[in-house]
Amino acid sequence: MIKEIQAKTMLARVKGEDDWFGLYYNMNLYRGCQHQCIYCDSRSECYQIEHFNTEVLVKVNAVELLRKELASKRVVGTIGTGSMNDPYMPLEKDIRLTRRALESIAEFGFPVHTITKSDLVLRDIDLFAAIQEKTYAAVTFTVTSVDDDLSRRLEPGAPVSSRRLEALRTLSLRGVLTGVTLMPVLPFIEDTEDNIRQIVTRAAENGAKYILPAFGMTLRDRQRAYYYAKLDKLFPGIRPRYERAFGERYSASARNARRLGEVFAELCSRYGVSRRMTVFTPRQRTRAESLQPRLFD
Numbered sequence: 001m002i003k004e005i006q007a008k009t010m011l012a013r014v015k016g017e018d019d020w021f022g023l024y025y026n027m028n029l030y031r032g033c034q035h036q037c038i039y040c041d042s043r044s045e046c047y048q049i050e051h052f053n054t055e056v057l058v059k060v061n062a063v064e065l066l067r068k069e070l071a072s073k074r075v076v077g078t079i080g081t082g083s084m085n086d087p088y089m090p091l092e093k094d095i096r097l098t099r100r101a102l103e104s105i106a107e108f109g110f111p112v113h114t115i116t117k118s119d120l121v122l123r124d125i126d127l128f129a130a131i132q133e134k135t136y137a138a139v140t141f142t143v144t145s146v147d148d149d150l151s152r153r154l155e156p157g158a159p160v161s162s163r164r165l166e167a168l169r170t171l172s173l174r175g176v177l178t179g180v181t182l183m184p185v186l187p188f189i190e191d192t193e194d195n196i197r198q199i200v201t202r203a204a205e206n207g208a209k210y211i212l213p214a215f216g217m218t219l220r221d222r223q224r225a226y227y228y229a230k231l232d233k234l235f236p237g238i239r240p241r242y243e244r245a246f247g248e249r250y251s252a253s254a255r256n257a258r259r260l261g262e263v264f265a266e267l268c269s270r271y272g273v274s275r276r277m278t279v280f281t282p283r284q285r286t287r288a289e290s291l292q293p294r295l296f297d
Contacts, residue, residue, distance in 0.1 A: 001054060001055045002055075002056050002058060002091060003055055003056070003057050003058065004057075004058050004060045005031075005057045005058065005059060006059070006060065006061050007061055007062055007065055008065075009065065009069070010027055010029075010062055010065045010066045011025040011026070011027055011066070011069045011070075012025065012026045012027070013025060014026055014080070018080075020212060021080055021113055021140075021212075021279075022078055022113065022277060022279025022280060023077075023078050023079070023080035023113060024077020024078050024282045025073075025078070025079045025080065026079075026081075026083060027066070027079050027080065027081045028059075028081065028083070028084045028085060029058075029062045029081065029087060029097040029098060029101060030056055030057060030058055030059065030085045030087070030089070030097070031056070031057035031059075031084070031085065032049055032052050032055050032057055032085060033052070033056065033084075033085035033086050033089055033157075034086075034089040034090050034157045035086050035089055035117055035118075035157040035158040036053065036155075036156055036157045037117075037154060037155045037156075037157075037158065038153075038154055038155075038156075038226070038227055038230040038231075038234070039154065039184055039186060039223075039227055040052075040223065041218045041220075041223055042084050042085065043223040043226055044218070044220050044223045045220075045221045045222055046220075047084065049084075056085075056091060058095060058097065059097070062101065063097065063101055063104060066101055066104050066105075067104050070105070070110060071108065073110075073285070074285055075282050075283070075285070076109065076110055076111070076135075076282060076283050076284075076289075077110070077111070077280070078110075078111040078112065078113050078136065078138075078279065078280045078282070079105055079110055079111070079112050079113070080113045080115070081098070081112070081113075081114050081115070082114055082115030082116055082140075086115075086116050086117055086118060086158070087114060088114075088116045088117075088118035088120040088121050089118065089157070092120060093120060093123075098114075098124070099123070099124050099127070102124055102127040102128070103127060105131065106130050106134075109289065110135070111136035111137065111280040112128075112131055112136075112137050112138070113137075113140065114128075114139050114140070115140045115181060116139065116140075116141060116142070116164075117141065117155060117158040117159065118159050118164070118167075119159050119163045119166065119167035120159075121139055121167060121171070122167050122171070125170070125171060125174055125176070128171065128176045129174050129175060129176055132175060132176050132177065133175075135280065136279075136280035137176055137177060138176075138177040138178070138179070138277060139168075139171050139176055139177070139178050140178070140180065140181050140277075141165070141167065141168050141178070141179075141180055141181070142164075142180070142181045143161050143164055143180050143181075143182065143199055143202075144161075144182065144183070144185065144186065144190055144199075145161060145195055145198075145199070146161050146195075146198045146199055146202050147161070148160035148162050150189075150190075153234050154189075165202055165203070166206070168180070168206045168208060169206035171207075172206065172208070173207065177209060177277075177278065178207060178208055179203075179208045179209050179210035179274075179277055180199070180203045180208050180210075180212070181211075181212050182196070182200075182211055182213040182264075183212065183213060183214035184214055184217035184218075185213070185214065185215045185216060185217070185260070186217055186254075187216065187217070187241075187245065187253070187254050187255055188238050188241050188255070189235065189238065190254075191215065191254035191255045191256070191257075191260060193259070193263050196260050196263050196264050196267075197263065197267060199211075200264060200268060200271065200273065204267075204271035209273065209274060209278070210273060210274040210276060210277040211264075211268060211274075211275065212275070213264055213275070215253065215254040215260050215261060216251055216252050216253040216254045216257060217251070217252050218250060218251055218252075219242075219246060219249065219250065219251065219252045220250050
């Protein structure tokens with residue numbers, strides 16, 4: 001179900017230094033996500049999204065709020081989107097909140113970093129290219145397996161991994177900074193050397209400039225309960241292995257995580273792929289920039 005709501009703010013200041021993604025601000029245009037990845041941490045109680053599995057909330061005043069906030073911000077820093085939901089879930093095709101937000105971000109001269117599992121991002125390649133030309137734009141695709149059949153089971157509402165990699169290649173050829181989040185790596189399902197090798201190789205072949213890994217996953221409250229129920233249905237016999245290995249712990253590390261990290265590092269070195277992304281350094285806006293937005297041709 002899709003429900004319209006009114007937001008109070010749009011840009012949240014990221015606390016401290018963001019060593020992972022280089023974000024200064026965070027932005028969520030929606031609450032909830034249609035991709036329904038079985039492992040999604042956003043189901044956790046701490047995020048207070050009560051009907052994550054059945055409802056997506058659309059912030060209908062998001063772009064109006066965003067424009068006001070962009071005009072008032074003294075620091076030009078990277079705006080991130082995609083941490084709590086996918087900005088290119090299927091409903092975005094018609095609602096177009098993400099595209100309209102990107103138009104405003106481009107107009108006001110801010111950099112952006114988008115994380116997605118969808119090739120719908122290619123619809124907005126013109127905006128990412130324009131932002132990249134003037135300041136900084138990064139698009140990161142989450143890929144946890146190159147096996148399309150497995151990605152269909154783990155991420156049932158998202159385009160399969162091969163489509164994401166094709167989109168990554170298209171963006172890279174257009175000059176947009178692109179990379180991969182190799183996270184989570186699910187214990188007993190994806191934590192094999194072969195899986196890591198295939199992801200790094202395919203990402204590099206398709207133009208990824210960086211790959212950001214997390215060899216494991218979170219497991220907490222509602223997220224754990226949902227994930228375990230899906231394991232029983234999709235991967236019979238694996239749930240007891242999780243319970244024995246991790247109990248009630250918050251995090252679940254991949255098996256042999258150290259070895260997987262070594263394989264990952266060696267392959268990234270071989271292919272010239274960074275294990276950290278290049279980030280935009282925030283700067284103070286000038287008085288001229290404060291008077292009017294930067295317009296793109």
